Amino acid sequence: MPHPVSPPTMPTMIAKGDGPVPTQQEVSAILDAIFTAPSSDASIASAYTLCDLLLNSVGFRGLAQYGILTEIKKAAADKKSGLKRESAQNLLGALFERLPPQQKISEVLLLLQDEGMVACALDALADKGAVVRDAAQYGLDELFKNLSSEALVVGLLPVLSAYLGKRSGKWQGTVGGLKMLQKMADQAKMEIGTSKEVANNKDILRESMGTKLAGLIPVVEAGMHDLKSEVEKQAVATMNSMTALLSNDDVAPRIPLLIKTMQKPSTETLQKAIHALSQTTFVAIVTSPVLALLTPLLERSLNTPTTAQEVLRQTVVVVENLTKLVHDPVEARTFLPRLKPGVKAVQDRASLPEVREMAARALAVIHKAMGEDDGILADGAIARTSADDVAKVLEAEIKKAGGLGGDLDVYKLAKPYICSMVVEDVNHRQTPRISAVVTPYLQHIMKESSGAEAVGNGVQKFYVDEDHRKFGQPVKEDDGEIEIVNTDFSLAYGGMLLLSHTNLRLLKGHRYGLCGRNGAGKSTLMRAIANGKLEGFPSQDVLRTCFV
DSSP states (O other), X not given: OOOOSSOOOOOSOOSSOOSOOOOHHHHHHHHHHHHTOSSHHHHHHHHHHHHHHHHTTTGGGHHHHTTHHHHHHHHHTOTTOHHHHHHHHHHHHXXXXXXXXXXXXXXXXXXXXXXXXXXXXXXXXXXXXXXHHHHHHHHHHHHHHHSOHHHIIIIIHHHHHHHHHHOOSOHHHHHHHHHHHHHHHHHTSOOTTOOXXXXXXXXXXXXXXXXXXXXXXXXXXXXXXXXXXXXXXXXXXXXXXXXXXXXXXXXXXXXXXXXXXXXXOOHHHHHHHHHHHHTOOOOSOOOHHHHHHHHHHHHHHHHOTXXXXXXXXXHHHHHHHHHHTOOOHHHHHHHHHHHHHHHHHHHHHOXXXXXXXXXXXXXXXXXXXXXXXXXXXXTXXXXXXXXXXXXXXXXXXXXXXXXXXXXXXXXXXXXXXXHHHHHHHHHTTOGGGGGGGTHHHHTTTXXXXXXXHHHHHHHHHHHHHHHHHHHOOOOOOOTTOOEEEEEEEEEEETTEEEEEEEEEEEETTOOOOOOOOTTSSHHHHHHHHHTTOSTTOOOTTTSOOOOO
């Protein structure tokens, strides 16, 4: 039977439970009640009872202390008892639902400790009993709902990639994993009419997932070649959702053809894709999501011995045109080394002088994009913050705030998780989100009750200051100036959202310039202002506007 739709509301945050610590016998008795319950409802009720008992006493520590996760895995693998398998998923679903909202540190244990619990739920999607499958799906949905955008990328994404990469489970579990990837990509899409908070969550999820596409595309592409039609169909759907993360108007029209080339790889489909790309006028900045999609295709064309000279010519043209628009040396160095050997081989061995000349030109552009000079990496390339960098800041702030109160094993597991979430916020310049991915995870393991908040604020301040040092601070206008407009607006062109909850502030007597890549919406914004269509902008009878 399905879980109750509206479980009782729990407090938003508790530092530690005030109830007595239960004995092993008490917990074992509730586990027995869950696994031997006469009905699904009784099993679910006992599962919630156990969650409440933990939250009111030892909290997340009970998961390992009483062997609860071990017992779930044992019951989930019981081939003789469908009742036990269902009850295992009922309890796991209750834990996924109840613990992370109250004690964020528990999500780290549920995702990571002893290979985590997601695989246990995914495997249960292949169970012969519908009630077991439903209970497992409920748990996965609840876990997904409770994870922040950063936690989805840092916590769930690697777990799903590992599960799908092993390809050792049953096909239903593979489909379930692919569906979760698709759900994540769909949740990242820009939408008209969302709140600013929702838009910010989508932004960080979209940008973070985009940088992970290089690792995700091969995993999903493997599913597109699966002999099981259900897996193939879902993998294609997932790939379509993931390619929507590209946000590149030049490549967007070619995506169906590129996906078809992945699905049915052959000399003919590869030639068609390369020809279509060679006919594309690239004008938008090329970032890692686009490189992640196109690099394997270009690499295959360059390194296949039977590739025709004309196709090689088209390939090096595409490489050159794409590379000219890669503005970040770090992104260039991630992908272009895979293309360099193939382009160099064309330069050295192509039979047509024209093709060799084009390859030499493409090679020079690759060197420039990667910030190289005679093979030596140039100074001044855009630096990225790493998890190790964040760890030093985090450790210093924890020490300053009084240190940990214990739970060192849990902290050892949580530290890289927290640091990786901060990395996503820092590198995507979402620094106001940092305290929210630090404070809740330390809430229950700091020595001082106010320590977690102090650490979160300290780490955030460090990286806000760092961002100002790298990119400059917002200009502070002089007092007394007349403000013409100060509005948050969203801008759409057709069905495409160009700007979401963007601030526009103009002061009298100043001149402003509007900069952006092709297709970003500069002219559309000007036209919207001129036509009185921009929300919050003064009307013509208040402010005279001329559009030339």
